[in-house]
Amino acid sequence: MALGLEANLGDTVITTKLDEVINWGRQYSLWPFVFGTACCAIEFMSAAASQHDISRFGAEVVRFSPRQADLLLVCGTVTYKQAPVLKRIYEQMPDPKWVVSVGACACSGGIYDNYSTVQGIDSIIPVDIYISGCPPRPEAILDALIKLQDQIKGESVLVDRHKDFKGILD
Amino acid sequence: MNATALEKIRAAFPDATCSQVLNYVVVDVQPEKLQDTLTRLKNDQDFNCGLLLDVTAIDYLDYPTPQGARFRVVYTIKNWQDNLLVQVRALVSDPEAGVPSAVPLWDSARWGERETYDQYGINFQGHPDLRRILNHCQFEGHPLRKDYPIDKRQVLYETDSLEPQIRARLADKGIDEATMKDINTEVMYLNLGPSHPATHGAIRILTALDGETILANVNEIGYLHRGFEKTAEQRTYNQIVPLTDRLNYCSSMINNIAYVKAVESWLGIQITERAQFMRVVLTEFYRILDHLVCLAAALVDMGGLTNYWYLYNEKEAAYDFISRLTGARLTSSFTRIGGMYRDFYDGWKEDLERQLVDIEKGFGDALKLVQTNRIVHDRTQGVCVLPAETALSYGLTGPTLRASGVAYDMRKDAPYYNYEAFDFDVPIGTKGDVYDRFMIRFEEMVQSVRILRQVMKMIPEGPVNIKDSQVVLPEKAQVYNNIEGLANHFKLIFEGVKTPPGEWYDSFEAANGELGFHFVSDGSGRPYKLKVRPPCFYVMGAFHKMVEGNMIADAIINLSCINIIGGELDR
Numbered sequence: 001m002a003l004g005l006e007a008n009l010g011d012t013v014i015t016t017k018l019d020e021v022i023n024w025g026r027q028y029s030l031w032p033f034v035f036g037t038a039c040c041a042i043e044f045m046s047a048a049a050s051q052h053d054i055s056r057f058g059a060e061v062v063r064f065s066p067r068q069a070d071l072l073l074v075c076g077t078v079t080y081k082q083a084p085v086l087k088r089i090y091e092q093m094p095d096p097k098w099v100v101s102v103g104a105c106a107c108s109g110g111i112y113d114n115y116s117t118v119q120g121i122d123s124i125i126p127v128d129i130y131i132s133g134c135p136p137r138p139e140a141i142l143d144a145l146i147k148l149q150d151q152i153k154g155e156s157v158l159v160d161r162h163k164d165f166k167g168i169l170d
Numbered sequence: 171m172n173a174t175a176l177e178k179i180r181a182a183f184p185d186a187t188c189s190q191v192l193n194y195v196v197v198d199v200q201p202e203k204l205q206d207t208l209t210r211l212k213n214d215q216d217f218n219c220g221l222l223l224d225v226t227a228i229d230y231l232d233y234p235t236p237q238g239a240r241f242r243v244v245y246t247i248k249n250w251q252d253n254l255l256v257q258v259r260a261l262v263s264d265p266e267a268g269v270p271s272a273v274p275l276w277d278s279a280r281w282g283e284r285e286t287y288d289q290y291g292i293n294f295q296g297h298p299d300l301r302r303i304l305n306h307c308q309f310e311g312h313p314l315r316k317d318y319p320i321d322k323r324q325v326l327y328e329t330d331s332l333e334p335q336i337r338a339r340l341a342d343k344g345i346d347e348a349t350m351k352d353i354n355t356e357v358m359y360l361n362l363g364p365s366h367p368a369t370h371g372a373i374r375i376l377t378a379l380d381g382e383t384i385l386a387n388v389n390e391i392g393y394l395h396r397g398f399e400k401t402a403e404q405r406t407y408n409q410i411v412p413l414t415d416r417l418n419y420c421s422s423m424i425n426n427i428a429y430v431k432a433v434e435s436w437l438g439i440q441i442t443e444r445a446q447f448m449r450v451v452l453t454e455f456y457r458i459l460d461h462l463v464c465l466a467a468a469l470v471d472m473g474g475l476t477n478y479w480y481l482y483n484e485k486e487a488a489y490d491f492i493s494r495l496t497g498a499r500l501t502s503s504f505t506r507i508g509g510m511y512r513d514f515y516d517g518w519k520e521d522l523e524r525q526l527v528d529i530e531k532g533f534g535d536a537l538k539l540v541q542t543n544r545i546v547h548d549r550t551q552g553v554c555v556l557p558a559e560t561a562l563s564y565g566l567t568g569p570t571l572r573a574s575g576v577a578y579d580m581r582k583d584a585p586y587y588n589y590e591a592f593d594f595d596v597p598i599g600t601k602g603d604v605y606d607r608f609m610i611r612f613e614e615m616v617q618s619v620r621i622l623r624q625v626m627k628m629i630p631e632g633p634v635n636i637k638d639s640q641v642v643l644p645e646k647a648q649v650y651n652n653i654e655g656l657a658n659h660f661k662l663i664f665e666g667v668k669t670p671p672g673e674w675y676d677s678f679e680a681a682n683g684e685l686g687f688h689f690v691s692d693g694s695g696r697p698y699k700l701k702v703r704p705p706c707f708y709v710m711g712a713f714h715k716m717v718e719g720n721m722i723a724d725a726i727i728n729l730s731c732i733n734i735i736g737g738e739l740d741r
């Protein structure tokens with residue numbers, strides 16, 4: 001039953017906080033851009049295919065243009081040759097945007113501790129969720145998605161989250 | 171190879187030192203004789219080595235026995251009709267001067283020599299376009315040289331413009347921009363990638379267009395160059411198995427098997443009968459999976475999403491079988507030197523048969539959608555044609571070569587693991603167009619199912635690992651209960667399986683073509699050098715030959731039908 005102001009306005013109007021209504025919309029309509037570079041991208045294919053079906057979580061509208069996406073899934077190894085490409089793609093995405101680092105390579109370089117591999121993409125762009133595994137199972141990708149949705153719920157539309165981020169390419 | 175091949179080569183090259191390694195011939199020549207030797211091996215009807223499989227170099231800086239110079243270049247060539255494999259090697263004391271290029275003989279030397287230059291800094295005189303290929307254009311030093319520290323990282327910013335290359339390519343084709351201006355049109359440059367949905371990974375395809383027609387094309391690879399070869403030098407032989415998973419990650423098991431087979435051949439190990447059959451079962455099963463993923467993605471690129479569900483569902487279902495067997499879905503790491511990680515579980519035959527029935531239904535359904543589909547035919551037939559000679563010259567192997575009409579399949583022409591005992595056909599194409607490349611994969615799946623059904627009937631019982639305490643880990647009961655077992659286990663884990671000093675090459679018919687491994691051993695438990703001969707590296711090297719003159723949309727489907735896998739392409 002509505003109380004206070006709402007009681008006067010009747011059934012047609014509800015009042016809420018701006019953060020809450022916007023975040024509710026954002027949470028369940030994430031549009032992913034899959035930056036698939038290596039083996040982990042195959043597990044994303046599985047997460048998207050019928051059995052695991054990422055659309056159950058509202059994130060099936062995979063965009064292939066960063067300008068239309070708000071969730072960057074970095075699936076696979078990122079090398080120093082690729083790093084500027086990743087940064088450019090991140091910058092092309094409009095705010096608000098979130099980044100999930102999928103798999104050991106993206107999180108930390110994984111088994112490739114050598115001259116060509118970036119030891120974690122968070123030295124290039126800010127990361128919200130890290131998924132372990134080499135490769136992670138599709139369930140882990142879905143789990144990360146749910147965690148991210150929880151995180152979004154607590155955010156404020158007025159706060160610019162990554163204003164001070166400085167990576168090795170900045 | 172027969173013993174006479176060595177004699178014949180000896181007689182033909184009296185100045186060279188010829189020797190037999192495994193089942194091929196190694197010819198050591200003076201650098202100034204290199205080009206002459208290669209030319210004769212290619213053009214002489216007695217040798218007729220039409221395929222240049224790979225080019226690499228070795229840096230002997232830390233090698234225990236001096237070789238007479240710091241570097242050596244190695245050309246691996248093959249006469250595929252007679253199964254004659256030859257390695258021609260020459261010492262290089264001054265890498266800046268280098269050796270003459272083999273590009274006039276084989277086009278596959280274009281990329282092969284570029285890689286050798288990039289990784290070892292060896293010059294190839296007369297190479298038309300000698301520049302880096304895997305590493306970034308601003309990278310300093312040559313990472314596979316022994317004095318390049320493995321952890322020396324370089325932050326890089328600029329993108330290679332590739333402008334001189336595409337202009338050179340246009341000039342090669344006789345396209346004059348001034349004339350085009352005259353007739354009121356101009357060349358448009360368009361990049362596909364490095365990050366583009368159709369590149370399935372990261373490859374940069376730069377095209378010069380006239381309307382929608384591709385006039386010229388150059389490609390940049392190396393975005394996934396994650397240092398496999400340098401990392402492998404730091405690992406014991408068995409520790410490299412997980413790294414091989416990540417070469418062609420759509421058929422990880424085939425890499426596992428190809429790799430251990432190469433090590434075993436040098437150790438002179440004959441694995442058990444059951445292990446051989448197991449390896450055939452798993453190879454063929456993964457060949458099917460590889461083709462499923464390739465076709466699923468390719469048909470999506472053509473706009474047929476339904477096929478993706480039909481084909482990918484079977485791949486997903488196959489994971490049940492694979493994870494029951496290996497414990498992992500994608501990265502199997504299931505082989506060990508001397509055998510397998512473990513035997514099949516009880517009831518695997520029923521599981522596998524069920525999978526096969528489903529897979530047949532999956533690709534049958536997909537095939538029904540495309541086989542007589544006019545849109546598919548119009549988009550694929552006569553598109554991106556690659557004639558057989560060009561394919562051979564660019565070092566293609568596997569389904570893409572067979573699509574161009576060359577019936578070369580190592581399972582038939584250089585059989586191992588009893589392949590000669592199985593009844594199967596090698597499908598070949600007639601045109602070498604996209605359609606052939608698609609259909610070959612469908613047909614190869616049918617043939618692999620055929621092989622699998624035969625193997626399942628023939629597989630003998632018995633152990634899956636050989637008994638050799640120098641190679642295979644002892645039983646757990648031994649490790650926990652007696653000191654010899656424990657010491658044996660420790661030694662094998664810490665020092666690795668020791669291989670006798672020497673150099674060798676061995677290859678395997680993987681899903682994408684000939685997957686070869688070139689080793690140099692200094693006698694320790696870790697390879698001194700390990701070079702992969704990745705099939706799709708050379709396929710990508712011929713990409714411009716396929717797409718030039720075709721439409722931009724054809725380049726997309728062509729890329730998906732040749733199944734480029736970044737892990738293997740860039741290593």
Ligand code: SF4
Binds near residue numbers: 103106135416
């Ligand atoms: S984390 Fe493992 S599976 Fe994922 S990209 Fe890296 S090596 Fe491949």
